[in-house]
Amino acid sequence: MRRPLIAIPARISATASALRHHADMTTRALAQAVHALEKYTELKTTWVAL
Amino acid sequence: MNPTAQEWALRAAGVRLPSAMLIGGRPHDAAAHWALTSPRDGAELVVLPDADEADVDLAVRRARQAFDSGPWPTLAPKERKRVLHALADAVEAHREELALLVSLEMGKPVGDALLIELRTTVDTYRWYAEWADKLTGETPEVGPDALALVTREPVGVVGVVVPWNFPMTLAAWKIAPALAVGCTVVVKPSEQSPLSALRLAELATEAGLPDGVLNVVTGNGPRAGRALGRHPGVDTIAFTGSTEVGAAFLGYAAESNLKRVWLELGGKSPNIVLPDADLDLAASTAAWGVYFNQGQMCTAPSRLIVHRDVHGELLDRITARLASIRIGDPLDPATEMGPLVSAAHREHVESHIALAQAQGARLTFGGDRPDSLPGAYLRPAVFDDVEPGTALSREEVFGPVLAVHPIDNVEQAVAMANDSEYGLAAGVWTRDLATAHRVSRRLRAGTVWVNCYEEGGLSVPFGGYKRSGNGRDKSVHALEKYTELKTTWVQL
Structure with a gap:
């Protein structure tokens, strides 16, 4: 039986990673x-x- | 020990006045000439070359050659720094001679020339000398398969056209950064203040500046200035002067090679005094702003916007101070106000005074010629209750004429301050920190002074909004x- 507690952090992690990537891109664009x-x-x- | 008036006069009688242009490191004459006279007494100082298109062309070709093939742009930055420091040393060593030339050619009190003009000139060459080897580029992150380099390169040949009110300082604000980054320069000083520029070029050569890196042509604006502005070999013009001539340089660029044109132009700067201000300081500073440099300042606080609660008291104090200033020979170190730059300019200022009176402004002080002084002297003029929209409230006089506008609240003050085609500078006087910053933010001006005026150092930019120009000097x-x-x- 899968426990949601594992899936939820994974989703959060993926989202956070995307956010970080977006932030990196935004910072680069701003600098340029x-x-x-x-x-x-x-x-x-x-x-x-x- | 500082020289006395008598010693300055003796030096004036014996000083060597430069009389040749410097092009490609060599003295150069022109076919035509004109006689430079001193506003101090109207006496002829020296006969100078009146450059024509061919002279300007030669100067630009020498500067072009020095940029395209000479060592200066590709010199190790630390070497450019060393030469610029040597130039600063030379100017400092000759500061009394240069102050004397400035005082003779445009009438600035020699004390101001020495302690303000020459000090800021030396500071400027030193400040930008230090930048020569501190500029860096950028390498933005652009991914694993490429390398991007963003570098700064000297723009090329720079035409520097500067006025007579601060002939050395304003030239230094343009020459020093241009040389620091590796550009070569052709300077066209005002026909009323060419001596200090010519002497500077001689000192630059002695300091080790290679031939052709700094050239000086003397002559009038409609011919020599125009030729520089239209020359296809000039990459950038850096100009300080009137808005009308600045606009002409934009036209010259459009007609020739679309060279970049940087302009520091006129002003009609508001000086706002609110009821909680330190009135003693506000009054003495406002008075100083009228007579300093004979009012011939692009940043002159020529519109005094004062709250009605303190209007009378402030005006009394300003008038008392103006009545006590020492007007006289610019070679007397005790002189606070010298002659205007020329008899013709005095007539121009007097025409503004006459127009203001004709338009109903109330002359409360001065505006007349002092007795028994032979040069282009004029007592400061104060006009009260100047009607917004009249010429005196809108047009730059470039002389010692103050327009006073009483107001009833901060909103009115800000609206009146911004109701100008200019946007060079402004002053705000209040003890309330929040009011100071709120008003400052709303003022459309390149510099705002809070509880002071004309302060600043090399680290802060200077320039204007609107018809006061574009770009910034200093910093x-x-x-x-x-x-x-x-x-x-x-691509990697």
Whole structure:
């Protein structure tokens, strides 16, 4: 008789792995997009006298 | 020990004034010439070459040759760093001579030239010298079967066109990062401040900069500047000056080779004072912002947006301070405000004053010529209750003229501050931290100063939103203007 407790962690593990993979891909895409973002942003300097 | 007024005057009488362009490491003359006069007294200083298209072409070809075949772009980065440090050393060693040239050519008080202009110039060459051997590329993860390299390479020949109000500092903000990454440069200084640029080029040669890496052409904007902007051998233009001329350089690029054009342009910067501000400091800083460099600052806090609760008190303090400043000979170290850059520019500023009066603004202080001074002197002018939408509230004067706008709340202050075609800088004065940051976030300006003005170092970028330009000088971000990103994809 199969016990659900074994299957559930397996499913969680597979899902987590997919999430991690997606996160890796997203991070990579973001890193590669940094230079493209420069075109659509203004740099602002805020200088606060303390 | 710092020189006295008498000693500066003696030095002025004996100083060697450079009178030749430097192209390819050699002095170069032009067919035409013009006489440079000093705003200090209107006296002729020296006769200078007035470059034409052929002179500019020669300078660009020498810079092109130095980039394409010369050692500079491929030199070991630590060697470029060594030469730039040597240049910084040379500028520092000659700082009094250079401060004198700046003061003579454009009228800046020699104390400011020495302690502000020359200090920031030396700092700039040192700061970017250190970047020469610290730039790195990227190797993004692209999978097991390929190798991707993202590298930065020098963009090529850079045309540097700079104004007269900070002739050495503004040139350094462009020359230093361009040289640090391996570019070669042709500088076209303002026809009102060519001496310091010519002397800088001589010092650069002595410091070991190879021939053709830094060239200087002198002449007028419509001919020499235009020729540089339209030259197909120039890869990038780095310009500081008026919005109108900046727009012309965009046109030159479109008409020629689509060279990159980086612009630091005009401003009509708001300075917001809220009721809880330190009024003493806000007033002394606002007054300083009117007369410093004779008001000839792209970042000048020329629109004072002040809460009605403190309007009268603040204005009284500003007026009292302006009434006490010492206007006089820029070669006197005690002088706080010298002459404007030229008699013609003084007339231009006076025309703004006359127009403001005609449009109903209330002149509460100054705006007249001091008695018994021979040069292009003008007392600071303060206009109160300036109507939004009038010329004085919208147009850059580039002189010591303050427009005061009373407001009733923060919302009104932010709306008025942003109601400008410019977006270079802004100031906010309040003791409330949250208000300071909330207002700062909403201001459409490249720099916001909180409880101060004109502060900053080399590590922070400087440049504008909207019609104040694009790109940034200073900081690591300036290096982006002088490099191209290259992707090399290697299939494994």
